[in-house]
Amino acid sequence: MRYLPHTPEDVAAMLKAVEIDSLEGLFAHIPKDCRRKDALKIPQPLTEWELNDHIDTLAGSMAVSPQYKVFMGAGSYEHYIPSAVSFLLSRSEFVTAYTPYQPELSQGTLQAIYEYQTLATRLLGMEVANASQYDGASSLAEAMLMAIRVSRQKTVAVSRAVHPSYRRVLETYFEPTDLNIRELPYLSDGTTDLSSIEDMGDLGAVALQSPNFLGCIENIEALKQKLQNKKALLVVCFSEPLAYGLYKNPGQCGADIACGEGQSLGIPRSFGGPALGMFASKMKYVRNMPGRLVGQTTDLDGKRGHVLTLATREQHIRREKATSNICTNHSLCALAAAMYMAALGGSGFKELARLNYDKSEYLKTALVNAGFKLPFSRATFNEFVIEFPAGFKKTYQRLLKKKIVAGLPLAGFYPELKNHYLLCVTETMTREDMDTLVKEVSS
């Protein structure tokens, strides 16, 4: 396959048309100090098998499961993916990241996305879900912009226990605008401190993540109470939607917008991507929702059909007044999530959630019994924070050599949380894996 589309003949013909002698002449007006002087350091071409070797070597340099026991989640979770999901997803009818641009011709794709939207609303307890965003972080940023459109305010508040990467993306979105972000600190129990909200004046939105980045279940209903008769929308964010198989979902807690990451639902971790931005809201705000939306209707003969609906919100029609400048979505990942949810079913989903909780509680209890400190008392789902003794770094490195990743060191994200590690246990961990971890960190 050629990656440079123009042959020397093409280039010569084009140069002749603009009456320039050489390619160098075409770039002559670019200032010298803006031009690269040395040649690009691109390695020589490789054969297919050499390239595969190279990629395998790169892959082998990473600590990934199943070769490693990775007790790390923090926004990306190792879950067993049923073979049915992988098989269905590989069907060529589905293999595209996009919603179709001539949608009515692609009824199958539209129906599949419609099914995803339906399952997403049920999981999140919301009235309407879009066809997906890029990832959890872009979902949160778009949710805050949407809340600002609805509330007509300029300031939003975000919990410090929201995923740090999500907050950085939000800051990037807001940086060139006149919009402001206020941060809500977390309390000693691991939940967000809501006491300062009253003093923040008129807010457009307040965002919590639950379970939050510290693994703790937030008291969203308390925030709902505080926001009564206020303009601010309640935004509930998530990085592990499997938790809603056990805990109340955003809708049950009164969320106006639910947004987050859907990677847990049948999508491999793949070095951080591709991901799935889930986005849902109350129906009354649908016209302010970003992204594409598939609707169901009937044709002239009364037969069921699917359409892209409310497209007048989108950038190809509404231009600079569009509800979002990203109307692309992660269709294939959304379909994976739909297939995953359908494969598990309601009761399977709950069972799996329970299994994650039980296993994670097993490790939590074992670590506490082994003398390690549990800094946050609040209930958790499949992640929790442990404070290890000073100097644990050495133990961490020793475990890494034994192919065990003992969680995520939190000090890089929260300087005050030295020696604190975020540990994750999903259904993929066995009791032996967990017993080994406890034995190793104790020795």
Add this chain to the structure above:
Amino acid sequence: MKELNELNFPADVRYAESHEWVRSEGDSVKVGITDYAQDQLGDIVFVELPEVGDTLDKGEEFGTVESVKAVSELYMPIAGEIVAVNSSLEDAPEKVNNTPYGDGWMIEVKAEDPSEMDDLMDNDAYLGTLKG
């Protein structure tokens, strides 16, 4: 779309360049969009209106009108306070297509300066702008 001579431009309202009309009704004025505007937009499916009590300047956006093909902003033809909105458009936005100068009215405004009405066009002048 219709020809200009098929459209209706009554003489009892004043017209803005941005295709809103204004009719004086006692202490306040009613505002809607013209027959030309509704015809250009096509089937109207949603009208977003301001809240009663909002005070807006002349030329400021007071809402949006969404048709099957586009969303357009609505602009205040005259400065003042919103004293009523036509909430029946929520369930029956097609009223704007059917009777743009009647049941399809959008907002009622207490004008800050009623003499601003004089800056708006009469039907002949408005028709002139449409003919280009």
